[in-house]
Amino acid sequence: MGGKRVFYNCDKCPAYCCSYPRIQTTRKDLRRLAKHFGITLERAREKLTKRGPEKGERVLRQQHDHIYDSVCAFLDRQSRQCTVYESRPEICRNYPGSSRCGYYDFLSFERRAQEDPDFIPLI
Ligand code: SF4
Numbered sequence: 283m284g285g286k287r288v289f290y291n292c293d294k295c296p297a298y299c300c301s302y303p304r305i306q307t308t309r310k311d312l313r314r315l316a317k318h319f320g321i322t323l324e325r326a327r328e329k330l331t332k333r334g335p336e337k338g339e340r341v342l343r344q345q346h347d348h349i350y351d352s353v354c355a356f357l358d359r360q361s362r363q364c365t366v367y368e369s370r371p372e373i374c375r376n377y378p379g380s381s382r383c384g385y386y387d388f389l390s391f392e393r394r395a396q397e398d399p400d401f402i403p404l405i
């Protein structure tokens with residue numbers, strides 16, 4: 283019953299982790315996304331990803347953003363929610379990989395310091 287306790291709240295964060303330029307996808311991720319959009323694996327690979335820095339690597343495409351410059355193409359820029367949440371890649375599911383999120387700690391610290399609950403510090 284219940285998940286592990288975590289010390290961050292993604293609902294209060296403008297999705298900093300979705301601004302990483304290198305969101306890697308595996309073949310399994312691509313299969314899941316292809317199914318989500320009702321397209322072939324090849325088409326998903328072409329349309330939804332681009333070449334990453336490592337040989338053979340495919341990373342999610344990006345879009346321009348008013349907060350972090352660029353974010354994942356699947357992020358809804360207004361609501362700051364993932365538009366493919368149920369089908370998102372494994373790397374997104376596992377992030378941040380511990381009970382704390384470094385960015386959230388930073389965000390909370392700055393919001394307290396500025397006494398502004400909506401403040402968004404840029405790194
Ligand atoms: S940066 Fe951290 S707090 Fe913000 S959405 Fe990502 S995991 Fe959640």
Ligand code: SF4
Nearest residue numbers: 300354356357364374
């Ligand atoms: S797939 Fe969703 S969770 Fe993953 S980076 Fe893109 S918007 Fe964020």
